[in-house]
């Protein structure tokens with residue numbers, strides 16, 4: 001399968017509020033792009049490894065990002081690191097590969113050396129030559145793993161749970177983005193804020209959606225991800241929502257979200273860059 005986009009696009013999915021739908025969004029955005037024939041790499045930098053175990057059998061993962069970023073002691077006692085590429089696995093979804101996480105990555109949160117933070121930036125730079133899209137799932141906290149992901153990204157998407165105080169902590173994320181732009185001179189851009197786990201029967205969800213639209217204006221995705229239990233059961237069967245329950249609300253909403261993401265990037269489904277075509 002040939003590459004469709006000349007320079008792969010990297011997108012971090014982030015919100016340090018736990019349970020906001022980051023992993024569900026990262027997995028189904030990545031699988032949705034892969035289904036459209038875009039060669040896609042999903043990178044899991046969350047030590048919880050939820051994206052990893054959504055698509056891979058944990059027992060088959062011998063090399064992971066902990067080996068690439070933290071290194072390890074070899075059998076003859078030497079300290080070694082695996083190249084990033086060794087932590088990449090094919091998934092059962094055609095066109096979708098995954099860079100596997102491991103609990104050991106949480107140790108990276110205690111390492112403040114900026115040379116480690118830049119590792120993913122270089123890895124993604126190389127991956128851009130091979131993949132159309134690189135989607136990065138991040139942990140629910142601020143720290144080096146999030147910095148690492150943002151530094152390696154062209155864009156970021158903030159999934160926001162339709163709940164009380166939906167924007168709690170989002171200003172801290174703004175500070176982190178500001179720091180990355182200032183220190184590393186990388187112009188990472190907000191691709192949008194996505195309301196998730198929306199239940200149209202409750203007033204709270206409606207209020208949360210209005211708050212997100214008032215705050216983010218045009219950056220709020222028009223697509224809203226409704227509550228759907230199929231999105232909860234799909235990972236347990238190592239499946240994306242499109243394979244697990246293709247006619248569910250979850251599949252419908254994430255299909256719409258993938259389309260809106262491509263439209264925001266001005267990329268047609270066949271990979272043509274509309275911006276270039278129109279200019």
Ligand SMILES: Nc1ncnc2c1ncn2[C@@H]1O[C@H](COP(=O)(O)OP(=O)(O)OP(=O)(O)O)[C@@H](O)[C@H]1O
Pocket residue numbers: 016017018019020021022023024025046048050138139140196197198225226227228229231232233
């Ligand atoms: N639209 C939805 N409808 C129903 N359940 C959902 C929906 N989106 C996510 N969930 C469920 O909510 C929980 C949290 O979602 P998810 O793991 O995607 O969030 P997260 O932001 O990655 O969490 P963490 O901060 O722990 O990494 C999961 O059990 C997931 O299956």
Ligand SMILES: [Mg+2]
Pocket residue numbers: 022023024046050138
């Ligand atoms: Mg998660």
